[in-house]
Amino acid sequence: MKRPARPVLKLSLQFADASHRAQLPRHKVLRWIRAALDVPAEITVRIVGTDEGRALNRDYRQKDYATNVLTFDYEAEPVVVADLILCAPVVEREARDEGRSLEAHYAHLLVHGTLHAQGHDHEIEAEAQAMEARETEVLRALGYADPYA
Known part of the structure; x- marks a missing residue:
């Protein structure tokens, strides 16, 4: 039996901070994001340093610190x-x-962000449990451990 085709993904991968470029080859980033997609997507992944991360978090979420x-x-x-x-x-x-390995953590965060992009959230406990369960399912299918264990 054939596996269903994964949704089409157009990916732009940008490195404002290139310190982890070697750990984030395009084929891995594509694989991680595709595993979490339910619909076609156009996604830009931008790896940034602390200053840009903090500025974006401050300007868009009113939280004055760099987040993951x-x-x-x-x-x-x-x-x-x-x-x-x-x-x-x-x-x-x-x-x-x-x-955790840097690779496993990036995989988790890219899956997490991809789920957010599709409308998943974790503000309410029931939604958080559903989102975490989906993240764990995707990550296990990719060969990574449960990030919440």
């Missing part, structure tokens, strides 16, 4: 259009502090 991932979703239908902004120093620190 920001999702800017512009359209949901018929094609998801979104930007996923990941702050390399924050991702690296979190991976180290949580005892």
Whole structure:
């Protein structure tokens, strides 16, 4: 039996902070995002440093610190259009502090951001549980451990 085709993904991968370029080859980023997609998408992934990450979080979320991932979703239908902004120093620190590989943490955050781009959220406990379950399912299918275990 053939597996259903994954939705089409147009990906732009940008490195304002190139410190993790070697850990984020295009084919892996494509694989991680596609695994979480339910519909076609045009997604820009931008890897940034602390200053840009902090400025974006401050300007758009009124939180004056750099965060791991920001999702800017512009359209949901018929094609998801979104930007996923990941702050390399924050991702690296979190991976180290949580005892995860940098690759596994990037995979998790890209899956997380992709789910946000498709309308998933975690503001309400029931939604958070559903989103975390979907993240875990996708990551396990990709060969990564449950990030919430």
